[in-house]
Amino acid sequence: MSLHPQAIPPVPEETVQIARAILPNGNTCIHMRDALGTFFQDEDFLDLFPAKGQPAESPWRLALVMVMQYAEGLTDRQAADAVKTRIDWKYALSLEIKDPGFDFSMLSEFRARLLAHQAERRLFDLMLSQFRERGWVKARGKQRTDSTHVLAAIRAVNRLESVGETMRHVLNILAEVAPDWLLERVQPEWEKRYRSRFSDFRLPKEEKSRQELAEQIGADGRMLLESIWGSTTHAWLQELPAVEILRRIWIQQYHACEQGTPWRKDQELPPAALLIQSPYDMEARYSKKKQTGWVGYKVHFTGCDADQPHFVLEVTTTASTLPDGEVMEDLHERLADNRLLPSQHLVDKGYVDAELLATSQHRHQIDLVGPVLPDTSWASKEAGRFDHSHFHIDWKAKQVLCPAGQTSRDWGHIPDRHGKPRLRIRFPLPLCRVCTLHEKCSSTAAKVLILRPDEATYVALQQARKRQETAEFRALYAARAGIEGTVAQSVRTCEIRRSRYIGMKKLNLQAFLTATSINMLRACHWIAEAKLATTPTSRFAELLASVKQVAVA
Known part of the structure; x- marks a missing residue:
């Protein structure tokens, strides 16, 4: 499809009249639409489309639809x-009341174009640049960062289900691309073993039987x-992604032996950062934080803390581990x-070292504000012992003078x-x-100091x-909790807790669309209310507060 940029039309008069009469x-x-416009223009997406071909649906409309889609979790x-059916959406998109809309597959095609051109963050950056022009986004303020699991x-599966599904997956792919080759090599028992999805409630319950099934698979x-x-006529099968998935999972789950295929014990598996959890998403990893365990990823949101709207300024998608x-x-x-560095960056303990x-x-001249791990050395556990502060460290001479x-x-x-x-520093044993x-x-027997590797790092940690023991730090750090509202909105409104698509690259696009939608909603709220949203208060808390006010009066 080709793109021939057109000016954004005004909202049709009939649409305006009906919307004003019916909608609250x-x-x-x-x-x-009235206060902020459409955010996007066709010219913003010229590089995503060829110069020739069938005319494409207006990309500014598709982009705005995706932002509104994520804002409502659709x-x-x-x-x-x-x-097709909602008057308020037709108003925002400058459509006639009787406009038939477009097929839903256009949204998937547009996302594919964004991914193919590595433009996952384009909508996010375009909207943020307009907020910068309004003076809502500035550098060298306070920012906050926190993550949420995705x-x-x-489907979450155990080890036995994973290898069974991997085998079933590759057989399905081979049945499609090389059916004759596969029929010559298929075993009679494979039809019963791999014809349906592997589910734990249909698998053996005894440990010995489960291990036998695993080794048979x-x-x-x-x-x-x-x-x-070993095939000379179908060597191209080695290049199939499904075959490569099978090979990698078998290396992780089984020993390579001349006799048989022994099932690895749990303690012999690779670390969680490398262990493939499912053949259907090779990048998803198992992780656990406190009491929460999940298979997937993490998304980090960075937002500003100012008197203006608390916009999301950056998004980072990572492996869960x-x-x-x-x-x-x-x-x-x-x-x-992006010229958005903060002067102070408020984060929790996991981000600080x-x-x-x-x-x-x-x-970057950034004051990173967050709790650091306390001193857990032998000397810090009892009063009267000599900790690092009792030793004079000469970093230039590379010598340390002890209290004696x-x-x-x-x-x-x-x-x-x-x-x-x-840095390891030792004193003479005699x-x-x-x-x-x-x-x-x-x-x-002899004193050994284990310190940070250089003076700047050591001094930063001690400071x-x-x-963090001061009242000023506690008051400053209390503002970090504001980022929890961004995380909550991304989960409850935009449904970021579950990935819509497979793979980290597509999840990264989802995360940026989520952040773009949050920024749009917050800009609308700011224009309407001219104030920041406050934390909701329960009726019970309001009742107690009113009683206290009456008692004081």
Whole structure:
């Protein structure tokens, strides 16, 4: 389909009259169109369409439909029906009352164009740029970031179901692309074993029987892989994604032995960050946070904290197993590219470590505000012992002076259990043994200090620990809770908790559409109310508050 940009038409007079007569004041779609316009124009999407071909549906309309669709949590079919039947949507889209709308598949095609051209964030950036022109979005203010878990668009399965579904999936694909080749190699028992979906309530309950079934499935998959790699006439089968999925899952779930296909024990599996959970979404991973376990991803929302609308300024989609702190450097770089860096960034404990405290301040002049882990060393657990503050560290000379006046012997770097560098400083063993302060200094024969690898990181951590004990920090950090409202709106209104599509790239598009819809709703509320939305108060709380006011009076 080709695109020939056209000017956005005004709302038809008949549509205006009916909408004003029937719809209540403050309707979101009408209010949005009157106060904020359409946000998008055909020229914004020229690069997504070829110059020749059948004329495409106006992309500005499709883009606006998707924003309104996510703002109401609608499916593609429901959104297309809303275009056909709802007067407020016709008003926002400049359509005649009798306009038949378009087929729901147009929305999927438009999303595919955005993905193909790596334009997942285009709608988000276009809307944000208009808010910047209005003065609602500014750099060097306060920002807040938090994440929410997202369930993948797949059925959660156990290990036995996963390998069974993997085998069934590849057989279905081969039956479609190479039926004759498959019929020559199919085993008689495969028809019963793989004809229907694997579900745990139909599988054996005894552990021995389950392991036997798992190893039988493993043997079937191995035989199929050997047949594919041994075929000279159908070597192209090796390139099928389903075959590659089968090969990777079999490597993870089974041992490679000459005799048989032994089922791996649970402790022999790869870590969660690498373990494939389903053949239908290779990127979804299992993760657990506190009491919540899920298979899917995480989405991080970064919003502003100001007297203007609390817009979402950035969105980050990651694997569910990636620690929150790993997103911060890339997040700050993207904010810098968009000229939206904050002066203070409020985050929870998961986003903060000593290295980030130092690098955020050094590279971008950002005050990263969040609780850090306390000192858990041997010396900090009992009063009267010597902790790091009792040692004089000369970073330039690479020496440390202990409370007894002795100088350190070794200064070197070692990795910690996560592979990150740490500084190890040791004192001479003969001097520590005879030292009168030894019992207050160390629980081992010789004192060993494990510190952050450089001065800037070490100083940043110590300053953060002192700062978080103050009343000023607690008052400042209390504002971080405001991002929970953004997360709640993304879950309850835009339904971000469950991925609509398969794969991280498509989920990233969903996350940006969700953020765009939230920003649109908040802009409409701001224009209508000229104030920030407040946290809802229950009637019971209001009753108690009124009683207190009467008592004080």
